[in-house]
Each structure stands twice: as C-alpha cells, then as structure tokens.
Amino acid sequence: MTTSYPGRAQRKQMPSLSASPRARRAAAKRRFEMLLRMLGAVTVLMIVLLPLFWMLASSFKPNIELFQRPPSIFTANPTFEHYVELWEFTSFPRYFLNTFLVAGISCLAGVIISLITVYAITRFEFIAARVFAFGVLIIYMLPPILLALPFFRIWYNLNMLNSLWALGITYLTITLPFSLWILRPYIEAIPQALEEAAMIDGCTRFQAFRKVIVPQAWPGIVASFVFTFVVVWNELLYSLVLISDEAKRTVSLGIASLILETSVYSWGLVNAAGVLATVPVLFLFAFAARQMVSGLGAGAVKG
Amino acid sequence: MASIGIREVWKAYSTEPVVFGIDFDIPDGAFVVLVGPSGCGKSTLLRMIAGLEDISAGEILIGDKVVNDVPPKDRDIAMVFQNYALYPHLTVKENMAFSLRLRKERREAVDEQVNRAADILGLTNLLDRYPRALSGGQRQRVAMGRAIVRDASVFLFDEPLSNLDAKLRVQMRTELKALHQRLKTTTVYVTHDQIEAMTMADIIVVMQEGVIMQLGTPLELYDHPANRFVAGFIGSPSMNFFEGNISQGLFTTGDGRQLALPETAAGYSDTPVTYGIRPEHLSVSKDGIAGKVLVIEPTGSETQILAEIDGQQVLAVVRERHDLQPGDDICFTPDASQAHLFDRENGERI
Numbered sequence: 001m002t003t004s005y006p007g008r009a010q011r012k013q014m015p016s017l018s019a020s021p022r023a024r025r026a027a028a029k030r031r032f033e034m035l036l037r038m039l040g041a042v043t044v045l046m047i048v049l050l051p052l053f054w055m056l057a058s059s060f061k062p063n064i065e066l067f068q069r070p071p072s073i074f075t076a077n078p079t080f081e082h083y084v085e086l087w088e089f090t091s092f093p094r095y096f097l098n099t100f101l102v103a104g105i106s107c108l109a110g111v112i113i114s115l116i117t118v119y120a121i122t123r124f125e126f127i128a129a130r131v132f133a134f135g136v137l138i139i140y141m142l143p144p145i146l147l148a149l150p151f152f153r154i155w156y157n158l159n160m161l162n163s164l165w166a167l168g169i170t171y172l173t174i175t176l177p178f179s180l181w182i183l184r185p186y187i188e189a190i191p192q193a194l195e196e197a198a199m200i201d202g203c204t205r206f207q208a209f210r211k212v213i214v215p216q217a218w219p220g221i222v223a224s225f226v227f228t229f230v231v232v233w234n235e236l237l238y239s240l241v242l243i244s245d246e247a248k249r250t251v252s253l254g255i256a257s258l259i260l261e262t263s264v265y266s267w268g269l270v271n272a273a274g275v276l277a278t279v280p281v282l283f284l285f286a287f288a289a290r291q292m293v294s295g296l297g298a299g300a301v302k303g
Numbered sequence: 304m305a306s307i308g309i310r311e312v313w314k315a316y317s318t319e320p321v322v323f324g325i326d327f328d329i330p331d332g333a334f335v336v337l338v339g340p341s342g343c344g345k346s347t348l349l350r351m352i353a354g355l356e357d358i359s360a361g362e363i364l365i366g367d368k369v370v371n372d373v374p375p376k377d378r379d380i381a382m383v384f385q386n387y388a389l390y391p392h393l394t395v396k397e398n399m400a401f402s403l404r405l406r407k408e409r410r411e412a413v414d415e416q417v418n419r420a421a422d423i424l425g426l427t428n429l430l431d432r433y434p435r436a437l438s439g440g441q442r443q444r445v446a447m448g449r450a451i452v453r454d455a456s457v458f459l460f461d462e463p464l465s466n467l468d469a470k471l472r473v474q475m476r477t478e479l480k481a482l483h484q485r486l487k488t489t490t491v492y493v494t495h496d497q498i499e500a501m502t503m504a505d506i507i508v509v510m511q512e513g514v515i516m517q518l519g520t521p522l523e524l525y526d527h528p529a530n531r532f533v534a535g536f537i538g539s540p541s542m543n544f545f546e547g548n549i550s551q552g553l554f555t556t557g558d559g560r561q562l563a564l565p566e567t568a569a570g571y572s573d574t575p576v577t578y579g580i581r582p583e584h585l586s587v588s589k590d591g592i593a594g595k596v597l598v599i600e601p602t603g604s605e606t607q608i609l610a611e612i613d614g615q616q617v618l619a620v621v622r623e624r625h626d627l628q629p630g631d632d633i634c635f636t637p638d639a640s641q642a643h644l645f646d647r648e649n650g651e652r653i
Contacts, residue, residue, distance in 0.1 A: 193388035196355050201402035201449070202376045215392040 052278070059083070059271035066267045082268035083276075092273060094247060095254035098164060100280075102250060103232040106168040110175025111183075111225050115217065118180055118187045119209060123195075133184070140177035147173060148241045155242060162245040170242065171232050178231065179224040186220030187213065219291065226288040230281055251277045304489055305379070305456035306331040307352065308364035314347050314513075315359045322347055323513045324361065329506070334483050334490045338500040339510035339536070345493045346461055348510075352491060353459050354378050365457060381450035382459040386466065387442045389434040389449075395421075396430040399448045420451040423482070440471045447482070458483075460492040464499065476502060497537050501525070509533050531650035534579050534643055540607065543585070543617050545578040546647065554578045554644075558613050560592055563639035567653060571644075576653060579643040582607070585619035591636035592617070596627050608633065 019027070058066060060078040086092050121129040151170050152161070160166040190213060198208035214221070239253040249257065255273045258266055307329040314322035322344040329335045337345040350356040352363055354375035362369050370378050381402075389398050396417055403413045421427045424444045434442055443463060450458055463479075464472045480503050483490055494500055500507045501521045509516045509524065509532075516536075517529040528534035534542050547556040549571045554562040562578060587608070594612035601607075601624075608619045610633050619635055627633065644653040 191386065191388065193384045193386055194390065196353075196375075197382065197384060197388040197449075198390075198401075199355070199375045200353060200378075200380060200382045201453070202405040204374070204376065207405070212390060215390075 055271045055274045055278075058267060059275045061268065063268055082272035086269055086272045086276070090254075090258075090269070091246060091249070092251070092254055092276070095249050095251045096276070098248060099233060099250040099252075102164050102168045102171065103229050106171035106232060107175050107225050107228045109168075110172055110179045110228055111221055113172075114176055114179035114183055114224070115187075115214075115221065118183045119213060122184065122188050123192070133180070136177045136180050139173065140181065144174070144237050148237055151238065152241050162243055162248050164248055167239060167242050167248075167250075170238050171235065174231055174235070175228040178228050182224040182227065183217060183220045186217045190216045222288050222291040226284050229284060233277070233281060304331050304487060305366040306364075307457060307489060307491065308362070309348070309352075310362040310364070312348070312351060312361035312363060313359045314344070314351060314356065320359070321513050322351075322359075325510075325513075325515060326361075327508065327515065327518055329489060329491065332487045332489055334480075334492065334503060334505045335508060336492045336494060336500040336504035336506070337508045337510060338494055338497055339516075341495060342512075343510040344513040345495075345508075345510050349459055349461055349491060349493045352457075353380060353382050379456040380459055381453040381455040381457070382461065383443075383446045383450050383463045385462040387434070387446045389442055389445055391434050394431050394433055395426060395437070395445050395448075398434070398445055399426075399452050401449065402453050416452045416454070417448075420448045423451065423485075424448050424478075439467050440475065443467060443475060447479070451482075451486070456489065458488050458490040460490065462494055463492075465494070465496070472499075479503065498539055501537065507537075509536060511536075527652070528579075528643060529652050531577055531579070531645040534645065534652075538581055540582050540618050540620065542579045542581050542643070545580075545615070547576065547578060549574045549576055549644075554642075556613075560613075562592070562637055562642070565639055565642045565644065568644055571653065574653075575647040577645040577647055577650075579645060580637045581641065582618045582620040584638040584641040585617070585621075585635040586638070587619065587621055587623070587625055588634050588636040591634040593632065593634045596629050596631045596633050598629060599627055610635070 054073075057073055057075070059082055060080070061075040062077055062079050062081070065072065065075050065077075121133055155161050155163070155166045155170075158166075194212050194216070195205075195208040198212045199205065203211060234252055235250070236252045236256060239250045240256070243249055243253060251273070255270060255277065258270050258273065309325050309327050309329075312322060312325045313320060325344075325348060337348060339345050347356060351358050352365075354370065354373060358371050362371055364370065365378055365380070390401065393401065399417045399420060400413045403416060408416075417430070418427070421430055424447060426441070426444055426448055429437065429441060429445075434445065437445065443466075446463070460479075464475050467475060476499060479492075483503075492499075492503065504521055506518065507521055507524055508518045511532055517524055517533045519527075521537075524533060524537045528537060528542075531544070535544070545554070545556050545562070547554050549555075549564065549568055550573055552564065554564050554568075554576070556562070556578075568576075592612055594610040594617065596608060596610050597616065598609040599606060600609070605620050605622050606624065608621065608625075608627065610617050610619070612635075617635065645651065646653055
C-alpha cells in the first residue's frame, strides 16, 4: 500500500482563531489573581519601607518639627543641618572609616579562607571534611551572646581590648561560617573536568583554581562578601562588648551611643547617621546585583 | 608525536585493584581505541596516561621518558573530555588560546594557531561566542580545537562523542578520523561503543574488569576473537552462541542438533565447547536449524531476522529478501568455515 505525496513539503493555511468564552473567563481569573498578588506585594513593601522612608524624611526635618505633635511626614523647610552637624561635630567620619576597615578586612579574609577551605573539602576526599563542614554549621548556629564573653576574656588576656584587629578577628566567627555555607554549593557545582582540562592545558593546581574555579564561583564569592559585609556592618553586640574607646567605635555602636549617651535624644542626628549608614549597603547591593549574574557557568559541560 | 609505553600498570583504590598489570605499547602516530563495558578500567587507564590519576604500580612512558611523577601540564598531551569541559567564562577563541597564553606565546603566533585550528574544524565564525551559545556538536569541535592548537605529542579522548546524537556522532567520527590522518598525532581514544572502535582504530584494546582481553587491528578482533567475551563484544549485531560438544566431527547441541565444524576443530573430540557464529554467516535455507520467526527488521540493504530456536534467540542478517512474518517456521544454515569455537571452561578460542 503506497500513498502519493507531493514532492515538496506544503504548509497548511492556519485557520483564524478566536478566544472561546472559557478562555476569556480563564484570562479574567488570571488578571484578578495578578491584581491580588500586586496588592500583597505593595502591602509588604509599605511595611518594609515605611521605617526607612520615615528615617530619610526625618533626617531633613529641622529639630522643631521632629518633636511637633501631631507629627508630619514631609517638611516644608528641609535642612542639611543634621548631616553637617554629624560630619563636623561628631566622630562619625572616624566611625565610618573604622567600620569600613573592620568589615572589609574581616569579610575579605572570611571569603578567601572559606573559598580555599571549601575547595579542599569538596575536591579532596578526607574523613574530617564532613565533620568539619557540620561543625562550622553548628558554630554558625550558636547565638553570638554565648561567644561574646569568652571573646572578651581572650582579648582582655591578650591585652587587645579596644583593638580593631581583635574586633575583625572576632567577626570571622560570623563571616567564615556564612561564606562557607554560601560558597560550598557553588564550588561543588563546578565540574572537576574543568580543572583537569586546565591542568592538562598547562596550569598548576593553584593556577587552575585561580583561572577556572574563581571565575566560576565569582557570583558566590560576591554574594558571600556582600551578605557578610552587611551583617558585620550592622553588628552591634561584639563592638559593644569589645570596644569602649570612643575613637575605635563602629557606625552601629556610634548610633547606639547617640541614643544612650545623650540625655536629650538627637533624633535628627540619629536619623542622618542611619541614612548615611544605609548608603554604603545600598551601593554594595547595586554592585553585587550586576556581579551575581546567573547562568555564567552554562555551557561548561554537556547540559 | 610520541610512542606510549604502558608497563605492568596497576591501579588500586585503597586496597581494591581496578586495573591489573596492563602492559602494551602504542606506536608513534597510531590511533588506539580502548574499548570495553562500563567499569572495565579504560577511562582510569586513560587518566593515568594523562596524569590525572596516580599509578599504583608499573610505569607509563611517553616517548622515552617515564612520566609516572610528571604533572599533566608537563606531559605534552592534549585531552578531550566526555563532557567537553570548556571554560564557560571564556569565548571560543579564548578557550582555544588558553594553553598558548599560559605558555606566554606571542599574540600573533597565538592568533595564527587558533585561526588555523578554527579553519580545520569549521569554527571560524564562532570564535567570539561563549560555550553556552554553542550546540553540542560545536562545543565538541571547540574541545577538539583546544587540543589541536596545543600541537601536543599525544591526544587523549575520553568518550568524546557519547553526548552527541546518533547522526552527529557518525559525522564527528569521520571528522576525527580525517583529523588524525591529517595530523598523524598518537591518539588514545576511550569508548564503550564498539562501532566507534571498529571504524576509527588502527589498534583496538578490548578490556574487561581491569585486564586486556585482546589487542589487535579491528578486523583481527572481528575475524579471530581471542575469547568468547571479545567475540560477543565486537560486532553489531553481536555473535550467536550455542552450547554443546564436539563429537564425531560435528558440533552437537544439548538437544541433539548437529552443526558442521570449522577446520580449527580438527583433532578435538568429546570436548565441551561454545559454538559462535556471526549473524551474517547464517543463511536462510530449507533445512538446517529450525525455529520460529520472532521479529523481522528490514533496513533496506539487508534484513535482520530474530528467531527462537529451542528457547534461545538467534539473529541472522541476510541480504536476500524473504517473504516472512512473525510466527513463520524458518531454518538457518551456518557457514561452518566462519564459525568460532570457544572452550566452555575458560572461554578461550579453540
């Protein structure tokens, strides 16, 4: 039995399609669901952003308006007086510098150490690897208050209280486990064949690590740096326990001191300090978002 | 180019050996295929040649130099991996130039070598793309390009075609063979696909459970398999086997059927053997071994007939066209001169 077919493929004409009542109802339902979702999102955003907005608005209000009843959201006479006062008559520039140094160095060290550690754990089979990874997670779960007093004793005995180095090393207990936790899946997902190819192409193991693993893990590296930086930037407990010298304070400790050490609350100063403390974090997130491009690893191996 | 010497090479993980004293030489410029089922140790052996696995005992020589303790980067080898292993953050051009840049070669020389390799492999238009923007076949070509630009003494291929679809695999197979004929670089190629082995190799090394079962040219292995394993592994469709005895100058199966013997059986009597016959050496006849047709598979140039003979499935490949349907009675006659006999005890060829 044979059927005759035309010599070339011929496409059929597409019939005109119109939406059925059922399809129209489904589309209306989808639009309604979308509206509900939007409403939910806006509500959550308002709850999250309101304190930030209030802080920003208050930082530009003159003192007299800050205490008026009923309070107003917007001011008719915006002023930079709190920012000027903060910058010229307090030690906040110093606090910012301290925090940048401590957070930057401890986060950078945390990321570098954890990158090398995760590489070792994932690439070289040794019995301690799993125990180590589990132990790190346990340490991360311990409440900082449990560690604060032992750290105080350690640095006191070493005569290193009020040292930014001591504070930075203490922060490694936060940054290291966090970076390990974030980086591990990134490194595990990188096929070993990539390093092997690099080593055959002429790399030493370290060169293969630097030229292949690091670029592949870059989104994870940036993510762990940014998240640990934000955690350390906001950290108060350790700095409160370990730092008493006014010149060594961090930003969060400085803001807390503005509230704790003045009999009359300088709300304008506190809000201005809060706004300035938020700016680096926002910049960091903006930078990180561009770096953490997903899909960079696609196409490495058959997939 | 360089020869490779594998001298009594062993590999053990903790105390469990997986490669058992492999010993053979690969001549300069040869295309050698290591073939065998999964877990036979072929990839491990290749990785030992590459320096990606330590050698538990024995020696590997590339050229005249023992390379046991030489790191991969100093072995003057290039390797193509099963899953391509392209650097995803680098373009095709950068991938191919990676090794040359590491050697700090001049920019013009790097460009020249990359362009030459791209030209050979038809990658010229893809040089600025990233691996994620390439198809499977293109990625495989880039992986080969990366090996070519190295101008290495030895090429190692670890199942490079296994991730490609059937049509592309055939095409790449031809390209690889043409490439070898052009470059004449000593090549070690690992595959579990015996058709790849047969079509590409100068020398095939058949492995099973960490030992070499047979080494030889493709046709030597096909025509004179050294044992039952090789006879069953090499050839597609695979050889038919019947169990029985040699008695009174004939092969007698357990149920009393008698088949003519090849000349190699002269002098044997009352010997339990396995009788092997390739599907193309069975012909449909009026008398012979009778059975029932199970499946008919016409491929155009030939027809595969799967029949059941006393509960055993037997496959014949015939060029003539027969009017057969599943369930029909059929008789096969083997070409006795092409039959293979194997010792029932140890599987060795008689």
